[in-house]
Amino acid sequence: MLVADNRLVGPCATLLTLQYPGELPEMVAGQFAELQVPTAKVLLRRPISIHAIDRERNLVEFLIQIVGEGTQSLAELKQGDKVNVLLPLGNGFSYRTTHVARPLLIGGGVGVAPLLFLGQKFAAHGIRPTFLFGGRTEGLILRKEEFRKYGDLFMTTEDGSAGEKGFVTNHSLLMDSESFDRIFACGPTPMLKAVAKWAKEHETACEVSLEHRMACGIGACLCCVEDTADEGNVCVCKEGPVFNIDRLKWFN
Amino acid sequence: MVQLNTKIGSLELKNPVMTASGTFGYGTEYADFMDINRLGAIIVKGTTLNPRQGNAYPRMAETPSGMLNAVGLQNKGVDYFVDHIYPEVRKFQTNVIVNVSGSCIEDYAQCASIINTLDDIPAIELNISCPNVKQGGMAFGVRPESAAQVVSAVRKAYDKILIVKLSPNVTDITEIARAVEGAGADSVSLINTMLGMAIDAEKRKPILSTITGGMSGPAVKPVALRMVWQTAKAVKIPVIGLGGICSATDAIEFLLAGASAIQIGTANFIDPAISEKVVDGIEEYLTRHGFNSVQDIIGALE
Numbered sequence: 126m127l128v129a130d131n132r133l134v135g136p137c138a139t140l141l142t143l144q145y146p147g148e149l150p151e152m153v154a155g156q157f158a159e160l161q162v163p164t165a166k167v168l169l170r171r172p173i174s175i176h177a178i179d180r181e182r183n184l185v186e187f188l189i190q191i192v193g194e195g196t197q198s199l200a201e202l203k204q205g206d207k208v209n210v211l212l213p214l215g216n217g218f219s220y221r222t223t224h225v226a227r228p229l230l231i232g233g234g235v236g237v238a239p240l241l242f243l244g245q246k247f248a249a250h251g252i253r254p255t256f257l258f259g260g261r262t263e264g265l266i267l268r269k270e271e272f273r274k275y276g277d278l279f280m281t282t283e284d285g286s287a288g289e290k291g292f293v294t295n296h297s298l299l300m301d302s303e304s305f306d307r308i309f310a311c312g313p314t315p316m317l318k319a320v321a322k323w324a325k326e327h328e329t330a331c332e333v334s335l336e337h338r339m340a341c342g343i344g345a346c347l348c349c350v351e352d353t354a355d356e357g358n359v360c361v362c363k364e365g366p367v368f369n370i371d372r373l374k375w376f377n
Numbered sequence: 378m379v380q381l382n383t384k385i386g387s388l389e390l391k392n393p394v395m396t397a398s399g400t401f402g403y404g405t406e407y408a409d410f411m412d413i414n415r416l417g418a419i420i421v422k423g424t425t426l427n428p429r430q431g432n433a434y435p436r437m438a439e440t441p442s443g444m445l446n447a448v449g450l451q452n453k454g455v456d457y458f459v460d461h462i463y464p465e466v467r468k469f470q471t472n473v474i475v476n477v478s479g480s481c482i483e484d485y486a487q488c489a490s491i492i493n494t495l496d497d498i499p500a501i502e503l504n505i506s507c508p509n510v511k512q513g514g515m516a517f518g519v520r521p522e523s524a525a526q527v528v529s530a531v532r533k534a535y536d537k538i539l540i541v542k543l544s545p546n547v548t549d550i551t552e553i554a555r556a557v558e559g560a561g562a563d564s565v566s567l568i569n570t571m572l573g574m575a576i577d578a579e580k581r582k583p584i585l586s587t588i589t590g591g592m593s594g595p596a597v598k599p600v601a602l603r604m605v606w607q608t609a610k611a612v613k614i615p616v617i618g619l620g621g622i623c624s625a626t627d628a629i630e631f632l633l634a635g636a637s638a639i640q641i642g643t644a645n646f647i648d649p650a651i652s653e654k655v656v657d658g659i660e661e662y663l664t665r666h667g668f669n670s671v672q673d674i675i676g677a678l679e
């Protein structure tokens with residue numbers, strides 16, 4: 126795929142837009158892509174969530190946090206460069222099959238990435254979702270204006286620079302557990318576990334997107350496993366990355 | 378037209394390109410990306426007599442030009458393979474080879490005897506070199522006596538093509554190769570992964586749940602090439618070369634070193650269609666150099 130645009134959207138984050146050759150395949154929010162990294166310093170592809178799509182122009186957007194060689198090199202891609210991409214991979218959020226009326230989309234750090242696509246999907250179904258994002262400080266909560274186009278955005282920051290001070294699970298939105306009928310969460314594992322615990326305690330349906338280390342991304346190498354109640358170790362890349370928390374063995 | 382076909386004992390391969398166990402799933406995972414039937418053979422995941430959960434996550438760490446894995450032979454057991462996977466993989470128009478592992482000699486032999494009954498599995502690859510399991514695996518493959526013992530036991534239970542996969546974690550790989558040749562192996566494949574380790578300095582912790590893991594990828598290629606060259610001179614049975622092959626040129630180097638066929642492992646993760654490209658690349662090389670057959674370059678190091 127060709128790079129249509131690539132620009133910094135935060136202190137250490139880039140928004141990479143790729144032009145799909147031909148018509149975009151069907152994609153579900155929560156699915157991801159495996160991007161080949163254009164440097165010899167990195168061997169394996171990097172898994173990155175689909176951040177948003179533009180069906181009319183056949184564009185795919187990725188929101189990438191720069192954390193190491195691979196993501197640094199992706200951030201340096203220039204318009205017109207070629208990137209080898211496998212997509213779409215994995216299973217996304219189950220917003221289609223379930224009747225969700227009042228979704229809460231919780232994101233931590235760059236975990237907000239797949240939630241824009243999910244917000245777009247809800248908007249297309251006439252539902253305005255609630256976003257609740259957490260970060261260390263305001264500047265690290267990415268693309269706030271873009272999210273506000275599709276839903277209401279609430280925040281928590283650890284230093285209190287935006288929204289409420291603290292973690293997402295302490296936000297006052299969660300005082301009334303009846304406000305939401307399903308939670309969709311993506312972010313660091315400790316945050317996902319805290320969200321899952323809250324959801325369990327308040328009997329709210331909850332899906333989380335995991336970011337395990339991957340090698341193949343297509344279910345062939347068995348490097349990316351998570352333990353499940355029904356099938357033991359399963360591949361996050363193929364069975365996930367999105368899981369209903371009832372399947373995971375986080376609380377026993 | 379150049380001839381790409383080669384042989385492993387009496388097993389005919391349409392070309393020397395195979396995919397390495399544990400890196401190609403059951404083939405079906407790659408069907409969207411390439412034509413599996415163009416390969417000489419595919420070697421499916423490590424299979425054991427009983428189901429195995431494998432090791433805890435994290436199981437993977439990327440290293441310079443390579444990776445470490447600690448999967449630990451996760452699989453649903455040979456019975457599940459026979460009932461659920463064999464009916465699918467037998468449809469491929471290529472040789473499907475099962476990689477067999479175990480924690481004791483009896484398990485290896487019993488697993489092999491079950492696979493012996495499957496008409497469309499012409500060969501097994503005996504994994505006596507897995508570094509990621511506590512019992513068995515590599516323990517058998519690092520001493521000539523125990524390697525010969527397990528191969529003899531499997532030879533009695535299995536009458537088709539028996540390939541034995543060797544560990545590079547030994548002082549002299551030719552000694553092990555000769556021992557398994559003596560015990561009845563039809564071929565040896567090498568190398569399995571090299572024992573390695575990765576540490577997260579910030580956290581002061583090992584990255585893999587098992588602390589150590591098996592290293593693969595381009596970084597191991599020079600070691601693999603050396604071992605294939607040494608082994609091809611030491612045994613009469615055909616040698617299958619692997620370790621870090623990422624291109625047709627890499628594959629040709631192994632053929633020149635004496636390998637009758639090659640396997641592609643980690644490179645499948647980077648380009649899921651690489652094995653098909655290697656087939657084309659070998660053909661192109663032979664044409665360019667005026668060879669009629671791939672046999673002309675096997676062991677043809679000048």
Ligand SMILES: Cc1cc2nc3c(=O)[nH]c(=O)nc-3n(C[C@H](O)[C@H](O)[C@H](O)COP(=O)(O)OP(=O)(O)OC[C@H]3O[C@@H](n4cnc5c(N)ncnc54)[C@H](O)[C@@H]3O)c2cc1C
Nearest residue numbers: 172173174188189190192193194195196238336337338366
């Ligand atoms: C399904 C999925 C979707 C993802 N979506 C996005 C996304 O939309 N945007 C985004 O920015 N990132 C996303 N990630 C994470 C992203 O893949 C990694 O940040 C990236 O691979 C790091 O590559 P690197 O070479 O820059 O860093 P590396 O040099 O590989 O690593 C940098 C640091 O991060 C740590 N690290 C790297 N990967 C992981 C991991 N999986 N788990 C724990 N620690 C890790 C390393 O130990 C190291 O300390 C996703 C991951 C998965 C599995």
Ligand SMILES: Cc1cc2nc3c(=O)[nH]c(=O)nc-3n(C[C@H](O)[C@H](O)[C@H](O)COP(=O)(O)O)c2cc1C
Nearest residue numbers: 397398399423446504568569593594620621642643
């Ligand atoms: C994720 C992974 C899983 C593997 N699983 C097996 C296995 O089940 N049985 C086996 O004999 N070798 C296994 N191997 C080893 C490979 O088949 C191969 O010997 C090794 O990776 C070296 O080749 P490469 O550098 O081309 O990958 C595995 C390797 C990797 C990377």
Ligand code: FES
Nearest residue numbers: 340342344347362
């Ligand atoms: S990354 Fe290979 S199985 Fe998931």
